[in-house]
């Protein structure tokens with residue numbers, strides 16, 4: 219049973235208070251499964267609101283960083299407990315706001331709980347090393363210090379997990395935070411902040427400002443009192459954010475798109491490979507940065523794999539993520555739906571062959587939602603737009619090859635390098651893939667999506683600023699190393 223209520227009005231969270239945007243402006247957040255449902259009204263903030271949030275975070279920074287890691291960790295443990303208790307409500311907000319099915323949204327919310335507990339524990343771990351000095355009378359060691367105020371700019375596709383996997387390490391290592399969520403999922407972000415508020419986090423330590431990316435996101439990136447920006451989103455925006463932060467000498471981290479390949483070797487367990495391709499490519503309506511989009515198949519098993527894949531794609535049930543029978547929800551917004559449809563059209567215009575899907579579903583009960591059928595192309599060549607550009611929708615491109623060597627070369631023929639997987643039973647093929655695949659996350663006999671919170675996550679090439687998030691790797695971004703030399 220969820221306590222979520224539709225059509226509430228949400229505010230920004232600044233200095234421990236829920237406050238309206240200075241302009242008083244709000245905008246509706248609508249349900250992509252039914253454009254007529256208003257999930258909530260969210261602030262359309264301006265730079266003035268952002269400035270207040272940064273000032274609050276700056277004022278709170280000194281006392282927050284002076285707490286011990288264990289004391290900061292206790293707040294995160296409390297926030298985890300509240301989020302766990304309110305998981306159904308938060309997950310329902312997520313499903314209604316961005317369309318992923320309720321079980322996926324609940325899973326993501328519980329992942330948020332686990333991330334909070336993981337980083338709460340980090341407050342008790344070591345922060346430096348003793349390094350022998352050349353002076354026998356001296357003690358030399360390293361310690362870690364927080365950056366100060368960190369700006370978090372988050373996308374809509376994981377509206378609980380991503381803000382938490384950025385904010386939790388920022389906080390545990392002693393930073394204060396201003397979160398700018400995607401406007402499409404600002405209600406879900408407000409629900410997460412309510413959990414931190416209920417946990418008793420001190421005023422100003424974590425602030426929320428909702429508004430347009432081009433207004434709030436860019437002002438956060440450019441703000442002179444923001445010492446670090448952690449951004450997840452598209453390449454186009456990420457590059458702009460990185461340039462703005464670099465120009466003023468602050469620290470930045472960009473985690474961006476993917477064009478993730480799965481390789482199906484001739485010796486693969488084809489049923490497992492089909493299952494992993496469908497789950498990796500089509501769960502969350504293909505809107506994961508780790509989603510499978512290129513399916514590279516050894517020619518000997520191409521027809522057998524294709525037949526099994528198409529049979530499974532036929533079985534996929536589209537529908538509102540709040541209904542039990544739905545396997546795949548809508549695209550998260552009308553803009554996202556139009557992007558996906560335009561790539562499907564481009565695929566056909568550039569000569570790829572449509573094997574399944576390709577349209578909006580015709581059933582009347584889905585007419586008010588941003589649904590698109592799961593889509594499979596063959597005859598896809600590496601130069602085509604649908605093989606090169608991130609679509610961020612339920613579209614799979616089948617590409618046959620003659621050998622594993624050619625499969626890995628084709629998989630690497632991309633500007634992106636986020637995640638990649640191979641289905642094979644041959645240890646030699648596994649090892650070649652691990653060695654030669656240019657991706658930050660490589661998975662064997664497992665789908666391309668699926669990130670574990672305790673392991674480093676990030677991409678190569680255009681997928682990232684070459685930093686890593688999550689696990690203990692997070693300390694690298696959220697702290698600076700200080701080398702200490704002590705002589706009595």
Ligand SMILES: NC(=O)c1ccc[n+]([C@@H]2O[C@H](COP(=O)([O-])OP(=O)(O)OC[C@H]3O[C@@H](n4cnc5c(N)ncnc54)[C@H](O)[C@@H]3O)[C@@H](O)[C@H]2O)c1
Pocket residue numbers: 371372373374375376380398399400401429430431432433434435436437439450451452453455456458459473474475476506507508608610636677681
């Ligand atoms: N690598 C990863 O870990 C990862 C994870 C999830 C999503 N993504 C990527 O995110 C993208 C989808 O998310 P999206 O559509 O929300 O991305 P987006 O780039 O449009 O928006 C991301 C965030 O940036 C803000 N923004 C927009 N314009 C801005 C500007 N000019 N200055 C500063 N901020 C601005 C948005 O409001 C949002 O909060 C995909 O490319 C996906 O691959 C990457």
Ligand SMILES: O=CCCC(=O)C(=O)O
Pocket residue numbers: 375376379505506507508666667668669
């Ligand atoms: O969208 C990017 C994050 C992907 C992720 O968390 C996953 O694949 O589990």
